Amino acid sequence: MAAETQKKEILLPNERKMSFKEKWAYTRHEMKRNSMCYLMLLPFMIFFLFFTVIPVVMALPIGFTDFDMAHFPPKFIGFQNFYTMFLEDDVFIGSIRTTLIFAIFTGPLSYALSFFLAWLINELHPVLKTIFTLIFYAPSMAGNIYFVWQLIFSGDAYGYLNAVINELGFTTKAVQWLTDANYLLGCVIVVQLWVSMGAGFLAMRAGFQGIDKAMYEAGAIEGISNRWQELIFITIPSMGPQLMFAAVMQIVSSFTVDLVGRSLAGFPSTDYKAHTIMTHAFDYGWIRYEMGYASAICFVLFLAMLLCNQLISKVLGKYMN
Amino acid sequence: MAKKELKPSQIQAQIEAENAAALEALRKRREKEHRKMERSKGSNKQVGKSWKNDIGIFLFLTILGLFMLAPIYIAIVSSLKPVNEIFIMPPRLYAMDPTLDNFKDLFVVANNSWVPFSRNVFNSIFVTVAATLFHVVFACMAGFILAKCRFPGCRAINKIIVIALLFNSQVTYIMQYIVMANLGMINTYSALIFPLIASTMGLYLMIQSVGQIPDAMIEAAKVDGASLMRICWGIVMPNSKPALMTIIIFQFQAAWNSNGGSLVYDEALKTIPTVVQQIAAAGMARQGAIAASAVVLMIPPLAIFIAAQSNVMETMAHAGMKD
Numbered sequence: 112m113a114a115e116t117q118k119k120e121i122l123l124p125n126e127r128k129m130s131f132k133e134k135w136a137y138t139r140h141e142m143k144r145n146s147m148c149y150l151m152l153l154p155f156m157i158f159f160l161f162f163t164v165i166p167v168v169m170a171l172p173i174g175f176t177d178f179d180m181a182h183f184p185p186k187f188i189g190f191q192n193f194y195t196m197f198l199e200d201d202v203f204i205g206s207i208r209t210t211l212i213f214a215i216f217t218g219p220l221s222y223a224l225s226f227f228l229a230w231l232i233n234e235l236h237p238v239l240k241t242i243f244t245l246i247f248y249a250p251s252m253a254g255n256i257y258f259v260w261q262l263i264f265s266g267d268a269y270g271y272l273n274a275v276i277n278e279l280g281f282t283t284k285a286v287q288w289l290t291d292a293n294y295l296l297g298c299v300i301v302v303q304l305w306v307s308m309g310a311g312f313l314a315m316r317a318g319f320q321g322i323d324k325a326m327y328e329a330g331a332i333e334g335i336s337n338r339w340q341e342l343i344f345i346t347i348p349s350m351g352p353q354l355m356f357a358a359v360m361q362i363v364s365s366f367t368v369d370l371v372g373r374s375l376a377g378f379p380s381t382d383y384k385a386h387t388i389m390t391h392a393f394d395y396g397w398i399r400y401e402m403g404y405a406s407a408i409c410f411v412l413f414l415a416m417l418l419c420n421q422l423i424s425k426v427l428g429k430y431m432n
Numbered sequence: 433m434a435k436k437e438l439k440p441s442q443i444q445a446q447i448e449a450e451n452a453a454a455l456e457a458l459r460k461r462r463e464k465e466h467r468k469m470e471r472s473k474g475s476n477k478q479v480g481k482s483w484k485n486d487i488g489i490f491l492f493l494t495i496l497g498l499f500m501l502a503p504i505y506i507a508i509v510s511s512l513k514p515v516n517e518i519f520i521m522p523p524r525l526y527a528m529d530p531t532l533d534n535f536k537d538l539f540v541v542a543n544n545s546w547v548p549f550s551r552n553v554f555n556s557i558f559v560t561v562a563a564t565l566f567h568v569v570f571a572c573m574a575g576f577i578l579a580k581c582r583f584p585g586c587r588a589i590n591k592i593i594v595i596a597l598l599f600n601s602q603v604t605y606i607m608q609y610i611v612m613a614n615l616g617m618i619n620t621y622s623a624l625i626f627p628l629i630a631s632t633m634g635l636y637l638m639i640q641s642v643g644q645i646p647d648a649m650i651e652a653a654k655v656d657g658a659s660l661m662r663i664c665w666g667i668v669m670p671n672s673k674p675a676l677m678t679i680i681i682f683q684f685q686a687a688w689n690s691n692g693g694s695l696v697y698d699e700a701l702k703t704i705p706t707v708v709q710q711i712a713a714a715g716m717a718r719q720g721a722i723a724a725s726a727v728v729l730m731i732p733p734l735a736i737f738i739a740a741q742s743n744v745m746e747t748m749a750h751a752g753m754k755d
Contacts, residue, residue: 138584145583147660152589154566155574158630161615164592166607167599173610180613228496231489239490241741246497249504252737254689254729255708258722259503259510262523271506271523305500310633310682310748317748352752359597367602374709389602396606397694405606416598 167413174407179400192407202383203391203408209296210366210387216300218365221307225357228308229315230342244316251309257374260302264288264375289375292382299385303371307364311357318353322346351427358423366416369393388412504730510723511535518719534724546699549707553728556688556704559621563628563687568680570629575638576664580650593639596632601690609695623695624703628687634679640750641675642668675750677743685733704729 120128129137142149174192178185196203232243250256263271266287273285288298322345330345347354369389376385379394386394388408396405505525510518512530538549578590601608608627609618617623645668653663669676693706708725711718737744 141584148577148581148583151573151577155570162608162627162630163596165611166604169607231493234489243493246500250500252685252733253504255705256503256507256726258712259507313748314751317745321749356752363598363600402610420598
């Protein structure tokens with residue numbers, strides 16, 4: 112850290128600092144020398160540029176216009192979109208609240224669950240390990256399986272959950288799980304947790320599997336007396352990179368949760384209860400075709416995700432060292 | 433014991449045969465031990481481990497696993513139920529008379545307005561295979577270059593890739609639509625395939641995995657005069673088979689489940705996820721068709737994951753972020 116702040120260039124006795132022209136000529140020379148590298152990078156980078164970089168970078172300029180796919184060129188309206196978003200659009204403020212609830216409940220919970228499950232699975236026989244990894248990873252691969260959850264949470268007496276509750280005698284009337292404003296967010300959170308054991312979970316599993324067993328033996332010699340201490344002092348520090356990767360994946364999925372709410376609770380959901388930021392952007396983008404406003408919303412979301420990512424990097428980075 | 437008189441060459445042959453047999457036995461034994469060690473990697477003998485803990489863990493995981501599997505099981509069972517069983521209340525957890533009628537209806541009868549389901553299956557397969565093929569080829573080349581070569585801009589590009597992990601295709605969907613509309617690609621196969629090709633996750637996994645390959649191997653190849661393409665496809669890729677399998681699996685899943693419903697409006701170009709959504713919107717009357725289409729959507733990624741799970745594990749072990 113100290114070396115970064117004082118970048119002293121060490122010069123030999125006969126040397127002088129390269130001028131800007133010389134640095135540029137050196138760079139051009141290096142680029143020509145490595146032309147094959149650029150060539151091999153090119154195919155991926157073309158698609159990457161057009162379909163990842165340009166969309167992200169374009170979100171801000173388009174957010175300053177009122178682009179609606181019908182009129183070209185779009186009219187520049189300055190900060191109007193952002194003003195509307197934060198000061199006049201109640202649904203957007205509600206959707207921020209919903210997204211935060213999702214992020215706080217499903218984010219850390221899913222992360223902790225991934226970690227905990229990966230830890231437990233690691234204790235088993237190898238064949239059982241494979242089976243259980245498959246069982247827990249399957250829901251995230253299962254595509255559009257939400258109709259089953261609609262069956263389970265169905266609001267009439269025939270929904271699975273209602274039938275079970277009636278059989279067990281808790282109530283006698285059917286509960287409107289997916290249309291009652293009080294319950295629907297809870298249901299969507301449960302389903303979101305169900306779907307969330309994805310790439311992060313696999314990374315944790317692999318991380319646990321790769322921990323050096325010698326560390327455990329050394330720990331046992333040093334006097335670690337129970338599994339909890341072992342977890343804190345040996346396991347977590349050894350898994351730093353995997354924890355970081357899973358955290359980034361978790362941030363992405365927590366902030367961009369949208370499909371589960373739409374598929375389960377309808378579009379729009381009762382009282383906009385399951386309306387997240389992405390659902391709001393989709394609403395303005397695909398139903399009303401107000402692409403300018405939708406882009407502005409996406410831009411705000413990008414900023415939030417970047418900030419969150421930096422925060423998590425700092426926190427986990429301190430812990431990793 | 434009467435010893436037969438043997439010629440020296442025969443004695444030598446006998447000794448050699450015995451040596452070979454002994455070596456063979458030793459090799460087999462070592463391989464068996466090695467395999468046993470590999471299998472038990474990760475299952476550790478540690479502090480506080482007892483069989484009671486193991487049983488408790490197993491029970492807990494089984495209960496949770498049942499919860500995770502229940503909806504998938506219900507979907508599969510529903511797809512096998514004939515029409516008269518679908519609406520039995522309370523719903524039965526097994527099909528009394530399993531039948532493939534739902535699947536047959538889905539494929540043969542054009543119950544999706546304009547095109548038969550088989551067309552949608554073809555679309556899905558075409559889009560998935562194309563997206564996976566292009567992605568794997570491009571990501572391998574790009575991953576090798578970014579992991580092992582130094583050139584002006586390599587550090588900047590690496591940083592951009594790490595940041596781009598945050599922006600998956602869901603978030604950039606709307607702006608991607610604008611880009612594609614301006615390029616005139618809406619309502620063609622390219623609209624479905626191209627956004628999937630530049631998946632950042634695959635590239636990131638590839639970079640981390642190629643980074644594990646020792647530099648000496650690549651330098652030796654360079655000294656021998658191999659071009660970069662030759663090194664990439666002849667040396668680096670055969671040594672990163674787990675990573676290759678992993679990105680194939682992840683890309684297959686993403687492409688197979690990707691819903692490009694807003695990007696194409698021609699019925700003949702829609703893929704299975706879009707059709708499943710459309711059928712699901714038809715409501716309770718189509719329960720069998722919904723279940724059948726969902727099962728068709730679900731089976732291929734599951735099958736491929738099962739087939740190559742160990743490869744995925746090995747790749748994800750190196751997938752960590754160090755900064």
